[in-house]
Amino acid sequence: MKKILEYQRIEGELINIDKKINQSNSMKAIAQFNDSSNTAKNEMKELDKKAGELVNAFHKLEDIMQKNINNIRNLEKQKVEASDKEQMKKLYENIKTVNDNLNIIEKRLSDINKNIDLVLKKFQKNKALIANAKDKKVKAQNDLEEYKKSFDEQKNKLQKELEKLQKEITPNVFELYQRVRKENIYPVFVKALQEDNQTRCGKCKSIIPVARIDKLKNQGYIECEECRRIILLDKKD
Numbered sequence: 001m002k003k004i005l006e007y008q009r010i011e012g013e014l015i016n017i018d019k020k021i022n023q024s025n026s027m028k029a030i031a032q033f034n035d036s037s038n039t040a041k042n043e044m045k046e047l048d049k050k051a052g053e054l055v056n057a058f059h060k061l062e063d064i065m066q067k068n069i070n071n072i073r074n075l076e077k078q079k080v081e082a083s084d085k086e087q088m089k090k091l092y093e094n095i096k097t098v099n100d101n102l103n104i105i106e107k108r109l110s111d112i113n114k115n116i117d118l119v120l121k122k123f124q125k126n127k128a129l130i131a132n133a134k135d136k137k138v139k140a141q142n143d144l145e146e147y148k149k150s151f152d153e154q155k156n157k158l159q160k161e162l163e164k165l166q167k168e169i170t171p172n173v174f175e176l177y178q179r180v181r182k183e184n185i186y187p188v189f190v191k192a193l194q195e196d197n198q199t200r201c202g203k204c205k206s207i208i209p210v211a212r213i214d215k216l217k218n219q220g221y222i223e224c225e226e227c228r229r230i231i232l233l234d235k236k237d
């Protein structure tokens with residue numbers, strides 16, 4: 001058991017190194033650049049959709065405008081042929097209405113144009129933002145590689161110690177350890193704990209039922225039913 005506990009301790013050092021790398025500033029920066037790139041990309045998708053809608057609205061209005069222009073031409077023709085005053089008055093009124101419509105349409109078209117410009121500007125801004133984030137991400141990735149490399153020697157040393165120790169550990173004890181480790185659980189072995197007159201798992205502190213304490217005493221270890229760790233008897237020697 002002493003050897004496997006030493007093995008566990010060394011593996012803990014390796015885990016701590018990986019944790020340090022994962023929590024490094026470069027790693028955080030990379031995640032941040034990914035985030036801002038994704039936000040910009042999503043916004044660009046929305047802008048693209050909006051631009052499409054604006055262009056459609058623009059074409060529809062253009063059609064309506066053309067129809068109104070044709071209307072005016074027709075009315076102007078009728079004006080030339082009109083004979084009585086009443087008919088003339090009506091024609092003038094109609095022309096005025098169509099003209100008013102045209103003015104409204106023209107204003108709407110200009111508004112749509114302004115909106116399209118705005119969308120394009122935002123699109124370009126996001127494009128620049130993504131390019132910038134990409135450059136910074138490359139730099140952060142290089143920094144991260146450098147940082148990782150700075151641990152290479154230490155990690156190799158620990159890895160070799162583990163290999164050496166493994167040969168000295170009883171195979172079924174090692175198998176037990178590996179089986180739990182595969183579930184990304186660390187530490188695997190914990191000592192039983194006495195608290196409130198109960199024997200508990202040293203990690204999650206769940207109570208070990210009396211019936212299982214016997215097994216723990218006989219076998220020297222049991223698996224925690226809560227956190228899956230291997231609970232060892234805490235021999236006070």
Ligand SMILES: [Zn+2]
Binds near residue numbers: 201203206226229
């Ligand atoms: Zn537990």
